[in-house]
Amino acid sequence: MKILSTSLLILFQLFVFGQKSDLNGLDLNSLITINKNYEYYSIDDYSKAFDSAIVLKSDKINFKNNIIGNVTLSALAKSIIDGIDNNRINVNSKETISLLSKFRAHKYFIYQPEVNKTIKFFGYMCLGEYAHLYSIIGNNKSLLVITIICGLVLAVILLHVFGKIQWRFKNFLNKIILVLFVLSIVLFIGFKSTCDCNVSEYSFYGIPVN
Amino acid sequence: MILNTINLTMSYCNRTPKIFCVLIFLFSILIGKSFAQSNIDDVLQKKYLFYGEAKFQLYEFRAKQNGKEEGKIKIKYLVKDAYQKFVELNKNKKILLVTAASFTSAFFNNGTPIGICAYEGEFLNKMPNQTMDGLVVINPNGLFDINYVSDLDIVKKECGNLTCNHRFHLNPRENVLDSYYFYDWIQKEKLSVFQTQLVYSHLKTKDENFKNLSVGVNSKRRRFLVLAKKDNELRNIIVNSEKHDYVMKASKDVYEMLTDNGYVVDFILNLDTGSKNLLHVHNGKYLENLRPNTTTKLARIERASNLIVFYTENNTTYNEDTIN
Numbered sequence: 001m002k003i004l005s006t007s008l009l010i011l012f013q014l015f016v017f018g019q020k021s022d023l024n025g026l027d028l029n030s031l032i033t034i035n036k037n038y039e040y041y042s043i044d045d046y047s048k049a050f051d052s053a054i055v056l057k058s059d060k061i062n063f064k065n066n067i068i069g070n071v072t073l074s075a076l077a078k079s080i081i082d083g084i085d086n087n088r089i090n091v092n093s094k095e096t097i098s099l100l101s102k103f104r105a106h107k108y109f110i111y112q113p114e115v116n117k118t119i120k121f122f123g124y125m126c127l128g129e130y131a132h133l134y135s136i137i138g139n140n141k142s143l144l145v146i147t148i149i150c151g152l153v154l155a156v157i158l159l160h161v162f163g164k165i166q167w168r169f170k171n172f173l174n175k176i177i178l179v180l181f182v183l184s185i186v187l188f189i190g191f192k193s194t195c196d197c198n199v200s201e202y203s204f205y206g207i208p209v210n
Numbered sequence: 211m212i213l214n215t216i217n218l219t220m221s222y223c224n225r226t227p228k229i230f231c232v233l234i235f236l237f238s239i240l241i242g243k244s245f246a247q248s249n250i251d252d253v254l255q256k257k258y259l260f261y262g263e264a265k266f267q268l269y270e271f272r273a274k275q276n277g278k279e280e281g282k283i284k285i286k287y288l289v290k291d292a293y294q295k296f297v298e299l300n301k302n303k304k305i306l307l308v309t310a311a312s313f314t315s316a317f318f319n320n321g322t323p324i325g326i327c328a329y330e331g332e333f334l335n336k337m338p339n340q341t342m343d344g345l346v347v348i349n350p351n352g353l354f355d356i357n358y359v360s361d362l363d364i365v366k367k368e369c370g371n372l373t374c375n376h377r378f379h380l381n382p383r384e385n386v387l388d389s390y391y392f393y394d395w396i397q398k399e400k401l402s403v404f405q406t407q408l409v410y411s412h413l414k415t416k417d418e419n420f421k422n423l424s425v426g427v428n429s430k431r432r433r434f435l436v437l438a439k440k441d442n443e444l445r446n447i448i449v450n451s452e453k454h455d456y457v458m459k460a461s462k463d464v465y466e467m468l469t470d471n472g473y474v475v476d477f478i479l480n481l482d483t484g485s486k487n488l489l490h491v492h493n494g495k496y497l498e499n500l501r502p503n504t505t506t507k508l509a510r511i512e513r514a515s516n517l518i519v520f521y522t523e524n525n526t527t528y529n530e531d532t533i534n
Contacts, residue, residue, distance in 0.1 A: 071389070
């Protein structure tokens with residue numbers, strides 16, 4: 001009797017759960033409903049749907065659930081990137097950042113905009129890539145104009161410091177130049193010593209830049 | 211090769227005048243060098259072609275060498291500790307060319323590949339980039355093959371002359387069910403895959419391909435991976451341009467140049483020439499860095515976030531090789 005019941009149980013499990021690791025035998029129509037429109041989903045709805053998809057994806061017994069979980073994850077990820085592109089989802093909100101990190105843990109890197117030029121500039125400065133910065137400035141007309149203007153301002157300051165230009169408020173200007181000079185040195189040293197941990201692809205000292 | 215030459219010459223020297231030994235030794239080295247060079251030429255053809263004022267360097271790989279032995283050249287896509295993987299590969303394979311491949315969000319560290327990316331069945335990113343239309347699966351048996359490249363702008367119903375519903379033509383960017391099939395296939399077969407910009411696809415008309423030539427920036431050098439045929443034989447060509455240009459303008463020039471020279475172009479894919487722009491090519495003696503004087507240390511192979519490597523099985527002819 002025990003053998004008969006065990007055999008029946010095994011047969012039942014094979015029939016119900018023992019599906020092949022492909023989509024044969026799976027009702028594809030059931031998956032079409034997954035690819036639905038998530039237009040009205042809030043971040044919280046997405047988060048709950050993500051958690052449900054992960055539970056299904058982790059089902060090692062019923063392979064159908066595994067497939068549904070995987071397809072749902074892809075559908076949610078696609079919907080979120082559409083939402084970001086349409087400004088329906090605020091990419092810098094805490095809830096979104098948390099949701100995107102959950103997806104990243106499962107290898108869905110949903111939001112990867114091009115690294116901002118300002119971040120790149122400070123990044124190269126952080127790495128001490130001054131020759132590369134020089135070549136970037138040389139190849140960019142607007143940056144070149146800004147650099148030339150900065151150079152001219154610096155030249156005027158130097159002329160002032162060495163007494164070649166007589167200003168009306170000489171003492172006051174001297175104080176301002178001294179403060180700016182000390183401040184820039186302090187900022188530069190502070191930046192160089194802390195930039196490693198505080199400048200990343202999409203944030204500058206905790207400020208999102210994307 | 212050189213060691214063998216020295217041994218042979220020294221054994222001969224014990225029996226003949228020294229002046230003959232020196233002459234024979236020098237002659238042998240010359241023969242050995244030309245032999246090594248011709249071996250490289252058999253598998254990798256280097257040439258310059260022009261289109262208008264633009265000059266392009268071409269590094270061409272053929273599916274067959276001397277009309278035989280298909281699949282002699284193989285390709286690997288290295289990502290995630292790419293340099294360490296490259297060093298390991300270099301220990302027992304003959305590396306002919308290595309270049310930066312796909313795009314990453316990398317800046318300070320390895321970063322994350324942009325778009326779908328997997329290394330030998332392990333996914334690093336499952337999220338398709340919504341704008342990049344080229345999906346490249348590395349052919350484990352040889353050169354990049356037309357059947358392993360997908361144009362993600364083409365949905366199944368419009369897949370032209372290709373066999374629709376085939377796993378090679380799944381579209382994980384546009385169809386979530388396809389994404390399941392695709393990921394499953396890549397994982398089971400332990401394949402590598404990356405996503406990049408498909409700047410020319412034979413599945414679209416020429417006008418569709420080159421409708422907007424001045425998109426993006428014109429401050430970058432350009433490099434492309436071309437899948438083409440000549441004399442009915444598959445070719446993989448790395449086309450390098452030192453000229454700063456728009457990506458679509460440069461790709462159109464490449465298409466016209468290759469067509470004018472008798473190639474039938476199937477796909478042109480854009481390769482990364484940003485801060486991690488690098489290109490090393492075997493010169494017959496060693497793997498030569500063709501961009502040694504970059505202004506940034508990010509463009510060193512040690513800092514590469516991903517690499518495409520063309521290689522053959524190791525050949526004792528090249529024991530003296532080093533990486534430059």
